[in-house]
Amino acid sequence: AQKVTQAQTEISVVEKEDVTLDCVYETRDTTYYLFWYKQPPSGELVFLIRRNSFDEQNEISGRYSWNFQKSTSSFNFTITASQVVDSAVYFCALSEATRDDKIIFGKGTRLHILP
Amino acid sequence: SQTIHQWPATLVQPVGSPLSLECTVEGTSNPNLYWYRQAAGRGLQLLFYSVGIGQISSEVPQNLSASRPQDRQFILSSKKLLLSDSGFYLCAWGGAARADTQYFGPGTRLTVL
Numbered sequence: 675a676q677k678v679t680q681a682q683t684e685i686s687v688v689e690k691e692d693v694t695l696d697c698v699y700e701t702r703d704t705t706y707y708l709f710w711y712k713q714p715p716s717g718e719l720v721f722l723i724r725r726n727s728f729d730e731q732n733e734i735s736g737r738y739s740w741n742f743q744k745s746t747s748s749f750n751f752t753i754t755a756s757q758v759v760d761s762a763v764y765f766c767a768l769s770e771a772t773r774d775d776k777i778i779f780g781k782g783t784r785l786h787i788l789p
Numbered sequence: 790s791q792t793i794h795q796w797p798a799t800l801v802q803p804v805g806s807p808l809s810l811e812c813t814v815e816g817t818s819n820p821n822l823y824w825y826r827q828a829a830g831r832g833l834q835l836l837f838y839s840v841g842i843g844q845i846s847s848e849v850p851q852n853l854s855a856s857r858p859q860d861r862q863f864i865l866s867s868k869k870l871l872l873s874d875s876g877f878y879l880c881a882w883g884g885a886a887r888a889d890t891q892y893f894g895p896g897t898r899l900t901v902l
Contacts, residue, residue, distance in 0.1 A: 706888070
């Protein structure tokens with residue numbers, strides 16, 4: 675069965691520090707997709723990244739970077755030089771492409787960036 | 790570009806009253822549509838999804854129902870609200886491709902008193 679675990683419930687860091695959000699997934703499929711979403715205090719989920727299981731290349735987008743490691747079934751998200759605007763709940767998610775179009779979300783990590 | 794709208798933004802309803810939440814998508818055709826609920830504590834629960842007009846799949850048995858009367862319109866309803874229906878309701882759309890990205894609307898915050 676598919677499952678996404680975000681073990682860090684809540685993290686607080688001081689502004690400008692780097693922070694990594696962990697995500698571990700479980701799936702029996704060889705074809706799957708991983709996602710990260712950001713939910714700021716306004717509530718709307720904002721899409722950040724989608725990565726398929728055949729592409730293990732790490733991705734960098736500005737201060738954001740993602741480390742995908744199939745060997746450990748992890749898809750971790752790092753924010754470099756954090757800013758107060760990064761404060762939000764971050765969700766990791768998984769979709770098994772061979773089954774249906776449903777996305778399974780982790781429980782989220784609440785990130786506090788302290789000024 | 791595609792946009793997704795939800796209304797109302799907030800709603801306070803008494804127990805036992807009916808509910809109708811609406812979601813519409815612009816800028817795309819034949820999207821997959823989804824209703825999620827997020828109770829206090831953050832977890833996202835998929836309630837319904839639809840791959841076409843009149844096609845609704847229910848994920849969780851409850852007193853809620855969904856309908857898709859038009860291609861880009863998705864409605865969440867209840868005949869009688871329960872206290873446990875309180876939460877943040879999010880609508881999302883996705884493309885027809887397998888495991889396509891889902892894009893979320895601004896949400897409706899429902900409080901049942």
